[in-house]
Amino acid sequence: MSSSLTVELPIMLLSAFSLEQVKPYTLCTPDRLENLATLCHYLNAHAIPGDFVECGTYKGGSAAILSKFLAQRHLWLYDSFEGMPTTTEKDGEDAKRWIGECVATIADVKAVLSAVGTSESSYTIKPGWFETTFEQELPQQIALLHCDADWYDSVTLVLETFYPRLAIGGCVVLDDFGHWEGCREAFYDFCNRQGEKPLLERIGTDQAFWIKGRSNNRSPIPQVNHSGNQSFETLQALEQKLQTLQLELEQARSTITAMETSKFWKLRSLWFRLKQLV
Ligand SMILES: C[S@@+](CC[C@H](N)C(=O)[O-])C[C@H]1O[C@@H](n2cnc3c(N)ncnc32)[C@H](O)[C@@H]1O
CATH class of the missing domain: 1.20.5 (Single alpha-helices involved in coiled-coils or other helix-helix interfaces)
Known part of the structure; x- marks a missing residue:
């Protein structure tokens, strides 16, 4: 039995057209974007309350996918727009060469969101370092937390700030769990502090996600296999x-x-x- 928590329908909702449109604006692979769509649909289908939050927006490609599933929700987008911050030892040697990389502009984000037909009133861009923007007014309750911030310190801050605001049944997506060791360590350290034992699901080599409060996959949630690019084709x-x-x-x-x-x-x-x- 597949351990992936996935449903078939949302892939139909995410047109190939949208995927093509967002490609120039994202570092995420199609399977990760598809899974984001799947999870958004899951949250809508189960009426999990709250807004969608993305920490690490870059040019806005993955945000554009999230924006296609908002319905009545609001989308909150956090990014420095100054590239990746400095690393610590926990992030490893390879991470160092990414410091200052991935610089995007607010105009990039607005362009791709407009291209997929999302109105400006349905999202808020919070430019600046998380340390500062997380001190400002935050969404009250969230249903989805897309954490695409790579480094130990950034991921830790994202989880500490938003996990308490995540509704039961809501979902956390760690984009870099399998790619950056700092992200993986931040996750395990956070779980240790909180006494959480998430049922971690994996997509491809990098992405991981879990549903808050879900401890097994026995309950009747529709499950299908992810078959690479097949659904995209x-x-x-x-x-x-x-x-x-x-x-x-x-x-x-x-x-x-x-x-x-x-x-x-x-x-x-x-x-x-x-x-x-x-
Ligand atoms: C891998 S990129 C995000 C990719 C994006 N989700 C996409 O669709 O391609 C990581 C982003 O996280 C942001 N970031 C990481 N740590 C941050 C921090 N502490 N404060 C603000 N932004 C941060 C960087 O500015 C960068 O744009």
Whole structure:
């Protein structure tokens, strides 16, 4: 039995078109974006209350995916917009060369959110270092915490700040659990301090997530296998089919218009009217 907590439907909701649109604005791979979509749909389907929060927005690609599932929720986006902060020993040697990398602008984020059709009123961008922006007014209750902040200190601050605000049944996604050891250590240290024993689910080599309060996968939650890019390809096929159908519809419309304006059609209509009169 698959241990992944996934549902099939949301993939249909996330069009291939959206994925293509966000690609230039994200460092996340399609499987991770698809899983974000899956989890958002899960939260909506189970009416888990609260807003969506992303810490580590960069150019806004993953935020754009989250924004497609907001319904009545609000999306809070936190990023320095000054690139990655300094590392500590816990982040390892490799991490050092990323300091100051990943610089994006607020305009990038607004551009991709607008491209996927999300209105400015449904999100708030909080630019600056977490240490400062987390001191400001925070969302009261959240349903989803997408933590894509890589380093030990950043991930720790994100979990300490937002986990208490996460509704039971809400979800935490750690984008870099398998990639950056600082992220993994921050998670385990946080769990030790809190006495939490999350049922950690993994997507691909990097992403991990858990549902707050969920201790096993026995309960009847729809489960499907993640099959790499297969669903993405299925989506593209569906998109193409839709385009073909739209084309056929247009052709049928022009045929009807041509028929209706032809002499034969006019005579035919006249004949029916005459017949009715007689
Ligand atoms: C890997 S990128 C996020 C990628 C993004 N989610 C995407 O779709 O591509 C990590 C981001 O975290 C931000 N970040 C990390 N630590 C931070 C901190 N302490 N305060 C503010 N921003 C931070 C960086 O500015 C960077 O843009």
